[in-house]
């Protein structure tokens with residue numbers, strides 16, 4: 116069938132600069148560039164271009180420019196180019212529209228409407244270059260009260276397992292199969308170097324990465340891929356995944372083409388078969404069921420590691436989170452509307468779920484009101500872009516954050532949203548061996564560690580500016596936040612005052 120789908124990008128090649136080296140032909144995994152031997156010239160099929168910019172960066176003579184296609188539809192507030200093109204794609208395929216990454220619609224980003232405080236005159240700021248600053252965070256269940264032996268000053272209260280994080284930023288669950296083994300290894304090594312945790316996602320843990328178990332969170336999701344005793348034993352934290360922000364309420368689907376020999380071994384499914392994660396966990400239909408699974412996992416690992424439960428941020432997150440804490444979860448993970456994925460139906464990604472900032476504030480407030488906030492750590496994810504977002508999240512009530520897209524950008528991702536095609540030109544969201552080689556785990560780990568190092572320095576600077584020398588003093592301290600351009604209702608949900616008040 117002839118396509119009515121216009122090209123999204125223009126590929127411009129400067130003939131004065133192009134030396135026909137064909138680097139672009141080799142680098143583009145979407146078959147945009149090709150060599151015409153008859154005319155000895157490199158040409159482009161621009162309708163294939165997804166705007167990932169790989170060829171532009173690798174062209175040795177800087178001969179290439181990728182631009183948005185200037186095709187203008189007649190102006191129409193209702194029928195935007197995106198709305199028209201989605202209909203064209205469905206008229207041609209008859210299928211659901213799939214996409215990668217997170218919601219890209221202009222929903223309000225509340226982080227940008229919150230500002231942090233700084234000391235002036237009445238309480239001095241602290242210079243992090245001259246004075247020690249503490250970012251250490253312990254995640255896991257905290258006791259209601261602690262008892263100290265009066266004679267020895269030793270702690271008498273038995274603590275639930277705690278995990279120490281040197282930075283309050285962890286790498287979010289991204290499964291092997293959805294992302295490459297080299298990307299997994301980069302995350303595992305960076306987490307180990309920086310004293311934090313990375314998360315396997317729901318696809319199991321490749322045997323070569325078991326050595327990073329001390330810094331690994333393993334997921335138990337609805338498909339139970341790769342779940343076996345050694346997988347649970349090796350982990351530092353076990354995370355029960357109920358839902359994720361990019362596609363709340365629905366399951367997952369890793370197409371058979373991405374289930375290579377290694378992925379099939381790790382997931383414990385036949386090679387080349389579709390890996391389908393059911394929408395619900397079939398053993399969880401109530402809070403009591405969740406409690407049974409939490410305690411089954413605690414029992415299976417001799418009560419040595421915290422059990423985390425991850426849900427998508429949805430309308431009743433606060434009540435759900437309260438139930439999860441009472442069910443025995445040691446860590447609650449909330450994944451917001453802008454949370455990313457390797458593949459999701461576009462209609463779900465862009466229309467289901469709530470912004471993480473609102474979910475975080477309401478869950479933290481509810482758990483405090485019920486007097487159970489200490490019983491679980493609160494970890495959030497879904498569109499965290501920089502250390503400012505992290506610092507505001509801590510002030511709003513989070514113990515730590517997960518980053519997914521930001522980590523992939525550090526590895527080279529340009530957010531082209533083509534993860535679901537398995538053709539990622541940057542070697543991240545693919546299991547094609549010729550593409551996965553594009554990530555060198557030595558370099559990947561260094562880039563990720565650098566990102567966390569940079570953010571740590573910035574968080575310390577922001578803390579110092581507020582006159583605070585430990586992250587612990589900022590946690591849930593919303594007096595250090597003010598809102599700008601928000602309605603009274605939004606300010607009330609966020610629990611912050613308007614700037615100037």
Ligand code: SF4
Pocket residue numbers: 126142143144145146147148163164165166167168169170171181540
């Ligand atoms: S898809 Fe990426 S590598 Fe291919 S032409 Fe477009 S920008 Fe270049």
Ligand code: SF4
Pocket residue numbers: 167215216523527528529530531532533534535538539540541542543544
């Ligand atoms: S991971 Fe790869 S395919 Fe996915 S958005 Fe990033 S560059 Fe594109």
